[in-house]
Amino acid sequence: MQFSYTAKNKEGVMQSGTLDAVDRFTLARTLRSQGLVPITVKNTNATGLNINIPFLVPKVTLREKILFTKNMAGMLKAGLSLVRALQVLGKQTKNKTFQTVLTSIENDIVGGSTLSDGMKKFPKVFSELFVAMVSAGEESGDMSGALEQVGVSIEKSYALNARIKSALMYPIIILSAIFLIGILMFIFVVPTITKTFKDLGVDLPASTKVVVWISDTMSAHPLLLFLVLAIVGYAVAMLIRSNYAKPKIDYIVLKLPVISNLVCETNTARTTRTISSLLGSGVDIVHTLTITHEVLQNHYYKEALNEAIEVVQKGGQLSSVFKKYPKLFPIMMTEMIAVGEETGKLSQMLGDVAVFYENEVDTKTKDLSTIIEPVLMVFIGAAVGFFAISMLSPMYSLMDSVK
Numbered sequence: 001m002q003f004s005y006t007a008k009n010k011e012g013v014m015q016s017g018t019l020d021a022v023d024r025f026t027l028a029r030t031l032r033s034q035g036l037v038p039i040t041v042k043n044t045n046a047t048g049l050n051i052n053i054p055f056l057v058p059k060v061t062l063r064e065k066i067l068f069t070k071n072m073a074g075m076l077k078a079g080l081s082l083v084r085a086l087q088v089l090g091k092q093t094k095n096k097t098f099q100t101v102l103t104s105i106e107n108d109i110v111g112g113s114t115l116s117d118g119m120k121k122f123p124k125v126f127s128e129l130f131v132a133m134v135s136a137g138e139e140s141g142d143m144s145g146a147l148e149q150v151g152v153s154i155e156k157s158y159a160l161n162a163r164i165k166s167a168l169m170y171p172i173i174i175l176s177a178i179f180l181i182g183i184l185m186f187i188f189v190v191p192t193i194t195k196t197f198k199d200l201g202v203d204l205p206a207s208t209k210v211v212v213w214i215s216d217t218m219s220a221h222p223l224l225l226f227l228v229l230a231i232v233g234y235a236v237a238m239l240i241r242s243n244y245a246k247p248k249i250d251y252i253v254l255k256l257p258v259i260s261n262l263v264c265e266t267n268t269a270r271t272t273r274t275i276s277s278l279l280g281s282g283v284d285i286v287h288t289l290t291i292t293h294e295v296l297q298n299h300y301y302k303e304a305l306n307e308a309i310e311v312v313q314k315g316g317q318l319s320s321v322f323k324k325y326p327k328l329f330p331i332m333m334t335e336m337i338a339v340g341e342e343t344g345k346l347s348q349m350l351g352d353v354a355v356f357y358e359n360e361v362d363t364k365t366k367d368l369s370t371i372i373e374p375v376l377m378v379f380i381g382a383a384v385g386f387f388a389i390s391m392l393s394p395m396y397s398l399m400d401s402v403k
Contacts, residue, residue, distance in 0.1 A: 007036035008315040059097035060125045062158050068098075069151035076144040083109055101125055114138050129153070129274060129291045136282035146281055153277040160269060160358060164262075167365040171372050178380060185387070187222060190215035197394050205397075207390040247299040254300065254327070258371065262364045267301050268333055269357035276350035285312055304328055317341055332356075 006016045021030065068089060075085040083106055090102040105118035116135035119126040126134075130150055137146020194212050197204060204212065218225050239245045254260050274295050278288040286309060293305040308321040319338035322329040333353050340349030 004042050005031065006313070007031050009036055014315045060095060060101065062154060064093065064095060064098055065126075065130075066151055066155050066158060068093075069147045069154070073144045073147035073151065076147070082115060082143075098125075115143070128294060129278065132278060132283050132287060132291055133281040136278075140282055149277055149281055153273060156273055156354070156358060157270070160266065160361060163362055163365045164266065167368050167372075170369065171376055174376055174380070178383070182383075183218065186211075186215045186218045190391075191219050193391055202394045202397060205390075205393050207386065208394055211387065211390045250299040254298075258368065262361065262368065263298070264328060264330070265357050265360050265364060267296060267298055267328070268330060269354055269361055270295060271301070271305075271329075272333060272350040272357065273354035276347050276354055279347035280351070285318070289318075300325075301328060318346075330357075 002018055002020050004016070004018045006014060008014055015036065019030065071089055071092070072085055075088065076082070080088070086102050086106040086109070090099050090106065093099055093102070101122050104121065105115065108118035108121070109115060114135075116131050116138055119131045119134060123131075133146050133150045133153070134143075137143045137149075140146070190211060194215060197208075240249060253263055271292060274292045275288055278291060279285065283291075289305055289309045289312065293302055293309070296302055296305065304321065304325050307324075308318055311321050312318055317338070319334050319341055322334045322337060326334075336349045336353050337346065340346035343349075
C-alpha cells in the first residue's frame with residue numbers, strides 16, 4: 001500500500017512525502033529509523049466508502065455496541081473467523097436493526113472488504129472513533145486487542161454519561177411531578193375554591209388574584225395551554241441546538257458555580273480517554289485530535305481542539321496548546337501531556353489522567369445529588385407555601401369579617 005505522510009525531524013522541521021509500506025505501523029517504524037516523528041499518515045489507496053442509513057441510526061444502543069465489541073474480541077481470541085463471529089453475533093442479538101447491520105458487514109467481508117470498511121457504511125452506528133480503532137487493529141494484526149480497547153473506551157464513556165444522567169434524573173422527575181400536580185390543581189381544585197370566594201364576596205389579595213387568573217386561563221383554554229407549552233418547548237430546544245445560541249449557553253455553563261467544575265472535569269475525562277484510546281490503537285495524532293473534536297460537545301473545547309490540530313500539523317507540541325486554556329484543561333492534565341511527549345508515553349499518561357478525572361466526576365456527581373436535594377426541598381416548599389398562603393388568606397379575612 002502507498003501512504004502519504006507528514007513528519008517532523010529532530011530540528012523540528014516538517015517534511016512530507018509518499019512511501020510504500022505493508023501498513024501504517026511499518027511506515028511509522030521506517031520514518032522513526034530515519035530520525036523522523038510521524039505526524040499524519042494517510043492511505044492513498046483507500047476508497048473511503050461511507051453510506052448513511054438514517055432509519056437504522058437510533059435503534060442500536062451504546063450498551064449493545066459494548067456487548068458486541070466484548071463478544072467479538074472474545075470470539076476472535078478463541079480462534080473463530082471474522083465472518084463466523086459476525087454470524088454468531090447476528091443470531092445472538094434481538095435487535096433487528098443490528099442484525100441487518102451485521103449481515104451487511106458480513107457480506108462485505110465475504111466480498112473482500114475489511115471490517116472497518118463495512119462499518120464505515122453505518123457512520124451513525126459505528127462512530128469515527130470506533131472505526132479508526134478497528135482500522136488500526138487491522139493494520140497491526142491485533143484485531144481482538146483493538147476491539148477490547150474499543151470496548152473499554154465506549155464503556156468508560158457510557159459509564160461517565162450514566163453517572164451524569166443519574167445525578168440529574170432525580171430533580172427532573174421531582175420537578176416534572178410538581179409541574180403536573182400544579183397543572184391539575186389549577187384546573188380542577190382552584191376553580192372550586194374560587195367559586196366559594198366569589199359566592200361569599202370575599203375581597204381577594206393580590207397573590208390570590210394571580211392564582212385565580214392562572215387557574216381561569218388554564219380551565220378556559222386547556223388545549224391552547226398544552227399547545228403553547230409544546231411550541232415553547234420545541235422553540236427552546238431548537239434555540240439550544242442553534243449555532244447562534246450554543247456558544248452562549250456553553251459559556252454560561254462554564255461560569256455556573258458547582259456545575260462549571262463538573263463540566264470541565266467531564267470534558268477533561270472525555271478528551272484524555274479518547275486521545276489515549278486512539279493513540280494506543282496506533283491512530284496518528286492529527287486524526288486522533290480530529291476525532292476527539294467530534295466527540296466533545298462544548299463549543300470552547302472544540303475551539304481548543306481546532307487550535308491543537310493546527311499547531312500539531314505545523315510540528316508544535318500538544319501540551320503548549322492546552323496550557324493556553326487553564327480554565328478548560330487542568331494543570332495536572334497539561335503537565336502529564338508534556339511528560340508524555342518527552343518520554344514517548346503520551347497514550348499511557350493520558351490514560352492515567354482519564355482514570356483520575358473519571359473518578360473525580362463520579363465523586364462530584366454524588367456530591368451534586370446531595371446538594372440538589374435540599375435545594376429542591378426549598379423550591380418546593382416555597383411554591384407550596386405561596387399557594388397555601390394565597391388560598392388561606394381569603395379564608396382568614398372571611399373569618400375576621402364574621403367576628
